[in-house]
Amino acid sequence: MKLEFIQRQTLKDKPTDESKLGFGRIFTDYMLLMKRNAEKGWHYAAIEPYGELSLSPAALVLHYAQEVFEGLKAYRSPDGRTLLFRPWDNIKRLVLSAERMSMRPFDAEFLLEALYELIRIERDWIPKAQGTSLYIRPAYIGIDPYVGIASAEDYYLYIILSPVGAYYAKGLAPVDIYVQTEYVRSVKGGTGSHKTGANYAISLKASELAHKNGFSQVLWLDGRENRYIEEVGSMNIFFKIDGELITPPLGGTILAGITRDSIIAIAKDMGVKVSERQISIDELYDAYKRGSLEEAFGSGTACVVSPVGKFVWGDKEIIPGGSGMGELTKRFYDTLTGIQLGIIEDKFGWVKQID
Ligand SMILES: Cc1ncc(COP(=O)(O)O)c(C=O)c1O
Structure with missing residues (x-):
């Protein structure tokens, strides 16, 4: 052809x-x-x-x-x-x-x-x-x-x-996220790990409810137990707890984000400990209560990296430490955008120049 x-x-x-x-x-x-x-x-x-x-x-x-x-x-x-x-x-x-x-x-x-x-x-x-x-x-x-x-x-x-322009109206300001416990986006064996329009259509109701209540995004929990953290509307999610970077695993229910994969590679290259493992909303809340939840951010092509201001889970709030963008979140943002813009050396072989 x-x-x-x-x-x-x-x-x-x-x-x-x-x-x-x-x-x-x-x-x-x-x-x-x-x-x-x-x-x-x-x-x-x-x-x-x-x-x-x-x-x-x-x-x-x-x-x-x-x-x-x-x-x-x-x-x-x-x-x-x-x-x-x-x-x-x-x-x-x-x-x-x-x-x-x-x-x-x-x-x-x-x-x-x-x-x-x-x-x-x-x-x-x-x-x-x-x-x-x-x-x-x-x-x-x-x-x-x-x-x-x-x-x-x-x-x-x-x-x-x-x-x-910038994906979020407020630019890189932290976003507030509503933890969705009624609707689910994805179940094992379904289409959650693929990029099909239907996944987004079924998530609109929850997003609209969240927007009405002043939240930018929804945090999805797993479709079976409503316990394990999956991903955010159009982003994967990362937490820094006690110095360790944690993100839910690719178990067939979340999108294998290219930004997610890039952040994991950059983190490992920086010597940051990374775990791709299940993390429940209770564990996240406990970490917050203990004062161990240092940072939380979403990752995706549209926003690159988006710091989380707070999660609201029923009547509870989970507020990642510090205010504004966490130090590690900022390093990921700077490194990733630096590589994407050709300012930082691309040692991973990710960038394609169009001549
Ligand atoms: C549901 C969902 N999760 C995660 C992501 C992030 O994926 P990527 O980093 O490849 O843009 C996206 C965006 O495409 C998405 O729609």
């Missing part, structure tokens, strides 16, 4: 005020679109003007949610280079998510190369201000016009780009 390029007649105006980018509302001039159907297999791949997709109202994805997606970012280094962070890991995760949702395979190498080409074409859309980046959203949807429950044969695989 050859990657076509379909040029626009006129280019859009780029945002002039980078302090007002927000998140995910502005889209660039072009997108990548690939198409598959039963007769021809994968037969179309083009970087074409950003625009609407043509879909039957019967399209499978609209009824049965056969959809997976990814989220990663392109950065502009201070010396003007265009950098991506571990893009092959996002594409690998997309492949795994698609497998879990019974979707037909695609050529991951081709997709990665097409992504590089799209970024090459759209590099002027990467904002320059601190904390900004170009958010990359690959999505894969089953589109057969068939109202029946079956795996799709027809697909769109596409990538859109959005210049974004």
Whole structure:
């Protein structure tokens, strides 16, 4: 399959005020679109003007949610280079998510190369201000016009780009998190460890309730015992307790965050003791009561690292030590953003430069 390029007649105006980018509302001039159907297999791949997709109202994805997606970012280094962070890991995760949702395979190498080409074409859309980046959203949807429950044969695989500011309105200020004890997001054997839209749809109710009560995010507990900490809305979670960095294990119910994996590698490299192990909400509360909960933060592509101000669990509050961002949290933030922006040497081989 050859990657076509379909040029626009006129280019859009780029945002002039980078302090007002927000998140995910502005889209660039072009997108990548690939198409598959039963007769021809994968037969179309083009970087074409950003625009609407043509879909039957019967399209499978609209009824049965056969959809997976990814989220990663392109950065502009201070010396003007265009950098991506571990893009092959996002594409690998997309492949795994698609497998879990019974979707037909695609050529991951081709997709990665097409992504590089799209970024090459759209590099002027990467904002320059601190904390900004170009958010990359690959999505894969089953589109057969068939109202029946079956795996799709027809697909769109596409990538859109959005210049974004800081994820949280308050920037890096600590966020308050509501510990959700009524609803669950994921159970063993389910889809919690994959990036499918359905996981997010089922979490909206709890997020809305949390927002109404002044919380930025929800902390999910395990779906069986409602006891073990899993992850936050769109972040993995870390605690520093008695000098040790603790994060829940990848047991099939939480997303294998690429930021999570990067932080674990950086922590080990710094000589910090890291444990990927189950931690219950009671244990967290006890650690807080003992004065041992030194720091807590979420990790994810959108926010990089987000310190937690407090957790509210029923009528109890759990407040990580110190105020503002913990010292270790800050070191992770500085190291990770430094590598992503090409300021700190990338000894892990995570950064891909687009020439
Ligand atoms: C549910 C969930 N957990 C964790 C993460 C963090 O993953 P990553 O670090 O790969 O962005 C995300 C964000 O994509 C997410 O949606």
